[in-house]
Amino acid sequence: MLRGLYDWTLSLAARKSAEWWLAVIAFVESSVFLVPADVLYIPMALSRPVRAYRYALVATVASVLGGILGWYIGHYAYDTLARPVLEFYGKFDEFEHLRMTSGDGIILLMLVTSGLAHLxxxxxxxxxxxxIGFPLGWFILSAIVARGARFLLLAWLLRRYGEPIRHFIEKRLGMIVGVAAAVLIALYLIFKYAF
Structure with missing residues (x-):
């Protein structure tokens, strides 16, 4: 099922309506969809490099708006909407653990790491x-920074290096950003518990 969903998302890049689809995928990825917008964004930016930054802006705005929807779902419709989505993706137990152990600092850090590296x-x-009622203003600001940084970094890499960088992005960029995110988490934990 996941491979079919991935292939379908990738096929949208060739359509004339690809930019609209990018907005839709980026929007729903932030609250319910499994496939990241990168799957659509990367081939679009490679096929039309002059529009890479435009596509990054579309993906960022749509992703932040989708994140706001996710925030509202969590805040106002947890039992009726959020819990079934989390159970469907097998993330409910992980979510409950996070809910019980997270404060504002951890949420802010997770917003940055998930925005940059999907972690x-x-x-x-x-x-x-x-x-948990994380302040909506801080949520929006951190989502803009994290998601914007990710898509703008991808735009810059794709504009500068083109097709040769695609394999690197698809195979290794997530790992590199993930390691950077892990370092951020470790530094936060050291700072929180050591000082």
Whole structure:
């Protein structure tokens, strides 16, 4: 099922309506969809490099708006909407653990790491932010910074290096950003518990 969903998302890049689809995928990825917008964004930016930054802006705005929807789902419709989505993706137990152990500092850190590296998945963090009542203004600001940084970095890499960088992005960029996110988490924990 996941491979079919991935292939379908990738096929949208060739359509004339690809930019609209990018907005839709980025929007729903932030609250319920499993496939990241990168799957659509990367081939679009490679096929039309002059529009890479435009596509990054579309993906960022749509992703932040989708994140706001996720926040509202978590805050106002946890039992009726959020819990079934989390159970469907097998993330409910992870979510409950996060909910019981997270404060504002951890949420802010997770917003940055999930926005940059999908660690943990963005949909989990947006819903969790609403459930625990993380301030919506800070949520929006951090989502803009994290998601914008990710898509703008991808735009810059794709514009500068083109097709040769695609394999690197698809195979290794997530790992590199994930390591950077892990370092951020470790530094936060050291700072929190050592000082």
């Amino acid at each position: 943990p998945p963005i949909k989990v963090v947006t819903i969790l932010s609403g459930v």
